[in-house]
Amino acid sequence: MIRALCLLLVLSWPGVAQAEDLVAGLSKSRISISANFDGSEILIFGAVKRAAPAPEGQIGLIVTVEGPKNPLVVRRKDKQANIWINSAGVQVDGAPSFYAVNTSGPIDEVLDEASDAAHRITVRKAIQSVGDPEDVADPSIFTDALIRIREEANLYQLNVGAVEVSDQTLFNTSVALPANLVEGAYTSRVFLTRGGAIVAEYASIIDVEKVGLERFLYVLAHDQPAVYGLLSLAIAIAAGWGASAVFRYIQS
């Protein structure tokens, strides 16, 4: 009985039950979008901590950075009455605005299907289930299209081999965030795998927010839309009047 309890305790105690653990850090935990924001790069680095010699199985490291999830709709154009118009549409409950997966090796070698499904690691798993539309025969092509469009815009990235691992212990990688970032809390996750199965995990938050003028204008536009609208008009009229005054002065 006591032996069984001890075994249970040992198994449930993370530090002991896992032969390996992760220590990781980020180069920054906050990204400010100022007026001259032109993308940013985050370094994610760390080490594998282990009490015993390295166990069997191919080591793998996967680093993900995920932007805030938003519901959206993917529409397909079809030819109706000779013109191409949006017809079929599929709603997606939540798709990350940004998603990068960096791996230390080919994705099917460092991650098995079951772990991927459980931790929603690859982009296809990270996109929250597409609701069942009645009028669309094959909703998966809409998810494919979503991924394809965002991959072209560099918003979804899969960087195979981008995580450098030295001596099975130290690792580092960098994720390039594009200029058209959306505000919100970004999650960075690091997974350590052995033979495709996850043995340790680390997660951290990166806050992305507008600052200064950007923040002021955005907040004003949403909280005081009437004031913001009037201010836009006032600036426009002042600029128009100012320009005409300046050019009349130059001409005279």
Next chain:
Amino acid sequence: MQIYLPIAEISVNVFLLLGLGGLVGILSGMFGVGGGFLITPLLFFVGIPPAVAVATSANQIVASSFSGLLAHLRRKTVDLRMGVVLLIGGLVGAAFGIWIFNILREMGQVDLLVRLCYVVFLGAIGGLMFIESLNAILDTRAGTPPRRKHHTWIHALPFKMKFRTSGLYISVIPPAIVGLCVGVLAAIMGVGGGFIMVPAMIYLLGMPTKVVVGTSLFQIIFVTAFTTLLHAITNYTVDMLLAVFLLVGGVIGAQVGTRIGVRMKAEQLRILLALMVLLVCGKLAFDLLVEPSERFSIGTLEP
């Protein structure tokens, strides 16, 4: 030098925006049009979301029209009474246009509506203007005097009113309807509507050419200001930073354009403008008719 636009949530090159504003400014200075019909499609091309492009170009038109209106007020070439009638129609039309815009936005068809409006109106106006200016050029060559205007059904309608500056005594119904149509278009297309209103005032209402531009500017400023406000309040899609950069380019471009315009003949200018309008129209029509390279698009939903 990149700049992050707070409402469009996209980072773009400042010089690209200044250049766009400048290009449209040159054209508006040359031809006396607001340039909204060009700036909105150009903003789509840069990657600004369509809703932001439409709302922000309305704001930009207020600015570019304002300096023009001041000049016309000083020269007393604004028919204020006619302007007010057009304006009443315009405000009703703008409110109606915003309403249609929002319904179609929810249905995901706003893009189609905007493009269809552009194709139909640019095609019609561009075609008419091209034929008219071609005839004018041929007439001048042949030495025939310009044709006189005739009385039409327009003059038989009730609710007549005296418009002293224009020297007209006509019903208020046609100008109110012209104003209404322009208001709807201003809201949907993000344009001032000068390219529709100016021909309508000359050919439909028979107003003298010298008061047409000033009066249309008067109406355009109020209608586009109203649309800007409505877009800002209902959709939060006016990007002030984007508008400011377009403005700076536009103001400089307009001065250059005016100087080019002075050196050219009126018919030549009109035929060039007609060709440009038809070119934009042709490009948009082509996109509607030919299978797009990417058939899928992503739209946002309110969480």
